[in-house]
Amino acid sequence: MMATNHVDIWDACLQVIRNEIAPQSFETWFKPIKPLRLDNHILTIEVPSQFFYEWLEEHYVSLLKQAIMQTMGEVGRLEYSIVIDNNQPGNPSSVRIPASSHNASSSRSLNNHIQSSGPIPNPFVIPGIRKFEVESNLNSSYTFSNFIEGDCNRLARSAGYAVASKPGVTAYNPLFIYSGVGLGKTHLLQAIGNEIKANTPRRAVLYVSSERFISQFIEAVRKSTVNDFMNFYQMIDVLLVDDIQFLSGKDKTQENFFHVFNHLRQSGKQIVLASDRSPNDIEGMEERLLSRFKWGLSAHLSTPDYDTRKQILMSKMYQNGIELPIEVVDFISHNINSNIRELEGAMISLLAQSSLNRKDVNMDLARAMLQNFVDTVAREITIESIQEIVGNHLEIDVAQMKSKTRKRDIVQARQIAMFFAKEMTRNSLKSIGTHFGGRDHSTVIHALQTVSDLMETDKMFKQNVSEIRKRISLELG
């Protein structure tokens, strides 16, 4: 008897697949897959990442085809739903592989059969305003419950949660979240959206990257539908805009975003923005927009400490149904300390190698993996990470460094951190000043001068500075 629902069909597929491959590979690559739905002979399965999808495509696509063919017949199709990687604009969030194409003898030629899931329906066609419905673009796997809390994200997380519980009502409007790459901005934005949708499903929640906003605007101009575009955005209840820094230099789009922003905020709607830098550091953006970004709350996500990294890793393993020996978890958490996306990347890379070489994941494999990994990864040195290391080394709180205090040891720590910020990052003097409690660039110049003077005259000081330099290159290098 042919199965008729997605769960049974996928189970049947798994039976076929299980017989063909090693148990370890089955565990790694097929256990984490979730059947989502069956619609018009299309079985949609959810895979945890782009990487995962690519792996399946490269190694198991003919097996998948065979399984689909056996369980659903000629008409069967397979569609992947990938947990969206929002850092790669233009990536389709789902891709299709027609399971019954016969000319696919090598896995490479299969690439030709992958199509994006078709044009996204034009969101500006609004059939009767009352029935207005928005496709939120939310990825249900990003929630508050799996957003691990730590010192690195406490403020942003709790502000996000407050906003999600009472959208448009708190003083955090807009809520502006900023951080370097891979530290959870997109996750948090999505979690806010998902939480609101769960509490009040009828609210019009929209997650959009600023790139997508820009291209929608350009298209609207081309098709003379700017009015529709504006109407659409002005009807949103909760607008979540990711990577807002990409609006830089896009004057026309900025102007329209400005109007959307004003309209929403005046109507008590909630706005949440994410950016790779603070409003003070965004260049090429109209002043009136920047000043509005600062009306609510700006919250920074910093790099997680060891314990938080470990908790995050464990939670990812749990979510993906992966088991790793605890010493391997410790090892990865200890050594991959730049950002969370890399932490996940290391975990996946380890599984991939284990599956490829048919070896268990153990410390040897972990060490070998890390060597490759660390070499290919460009670590990011940021003002924040410098502040943290200098602070740790001199036992001074980063908050104090940014405060008005003129206590001698704090002033000195501040000056040293400024010195390294200048030496090791590409920030302007102005931007460095901003990161130290809004000081101006002449203060930074003075600090640089003081540090180089002291290095010439004070041996102890000089030694301290070179220890710190060593530590920065060790930790971030």
Ligand code: ADP
């Ligand atoms: P960003 O948008 O800042 O570049 P992302 O939100 O894409 O970063 O996060 C990168 C990865 O790290 C995602 O898989 C996300 O789920 C994970 N992540 C980030 N912060 C946390 C956290 N606090 N708890 C669990 N996972 C996290």
Ligand code: MG
């Ligand atoms: Mg992001």
